[in-house]
Amino acid sequence: MTVRAREAVVAEFLRKALADEALGVSKLEAMARAAGLLGEGERITQDKAFRRAKRSLGIRSVRNGFGVGGSWSWELPPGSDAPATISAAIQERSAPESAIPREWVEGVARLDYQRPMTGVPRHRWCQFVDDCNSFIGSDWAERAAALGWNARALFGCHRNPLMYLGSAGLLWVMDGGKLVDLRRDWAVINCPVRRYTHTFSRRNLDPEKAALPWALPLVKTG
Numbered sequence: 001m002t003v004r005a006r007e008a009v010v011a012e013f014l015r016k017a018l019a020d021e022a023l024g025v026s027k028l029e030a031m032a033r034a035a036g037l038l039g040e041g042e043r044i045t046q047d048k049a050f051r052r053a054k055r056s057l058g059i060r061s062v063r064n065g066f067g068v069g070g071s072w073s074w075e076l077p078p079g080s081d082a083p084a085t086i087s088a089a090i091q092e093r094s095a096p097e098s099a100i101p102r103e104w105v106e107g108v109a110r111l112d113y114q115r116p117m118t119g120v121p122r123h124r125w126c127q128f129v130d131d132c133n134s135f136i137g138s139d140w141a142e143r144a145a146a147l148g149w150n151a152r153a154l155f156g157c158h159r160n161p162l163m164y165l166g167s168a169g170l171l172w173v174m175d176g177g178k179l180v181d182l183r184r185d186w187a188v189i190n191c192p193v194r195r196y197t198h199t200f201s202r203r204n205l206d207p208e209k210a211a212l213p214w215a216l217p218l219v220k221t222g
Contacts, residue, residue, distance in 0.1 A: 003049070010037055011053035015076070022062055022075030045113040045126075055137030061130040063123055063176070072126060099142045103151055107214040108132045117216055119160040124175075128213075131174040140179050147184045153202050156210040167210060173200050 010032075017023060017031055025044060032038040032050075044050040053059075054074065062073045111132060116125030132155065135141055144154060155171050158164035165172060170187055177191040177198070189198045 007049045007052055010049040011056060014053050018076045022073040025072045055133055100145055105136055108136050110214040127176050131171050140182055143182050151212055152205040152210050155212055156205045157213055170200055
């Protein structure tokens with residue numbers, strides 16, 4: 001099976017599996033293994049086909065509970081009739097001629113769910129990675145590039161980002177919210193879970209004080 005054919009099969013699997021309700025990641029993984037789409041021990045959060053299909057279908061990660069007892073679920077957006085194939089728009093955003101800077105696409109692709117930055121709890125890191133992937137797979141990324149937002153203004157952070165959110169980029173502040181407006185100097189984030197709307201002012205981060213998350217030390221695993 002070609003890479004593109006597998007991505008189409010994975011997208012169809014997710015669309016059907018999540019058509020009626022959100023499902024826990026562990027249950028989805030078990031279903032994917034039963035369908036022959038994942039090998040034993042493989043994770044949907046690390047599999048490229050599943051990650052691309054997740055972006056294409058607009059699937060969101062939902063946190064259930066907090067701390068060690070919490071878990072993650074995937075859900076389709078309400079009323080979704082997304083096609084089973086990977087959208088051409090997502091494919092084009094990975095191409096060299098894309099309006100989205102290659103640095104953003106390749107940097108976000110290097111972020112690993114299983115290896116959070118030092119000092120960032122795993123659930124918060126997973127949410128950040130999901131927000132980054134959703135952003136790259138949306139029209140907002142092209143708009144940000146056209147408006148002159150740079151990588152640090154979007155993804156930049158201190159070595160301990162949660163302690164210095166005032167010196168962090170837009171994606172660190174998203175925390176599961178949705179962009180509803182984006183301008184040259186500010187953005188509006190709607191946070192339905194917390195029931196508030198936040199206006200984020202674009203920050204010109206000092207390169208000597210703020211780095212990009214894919215260039216900072218990650219927690220070692222294994």
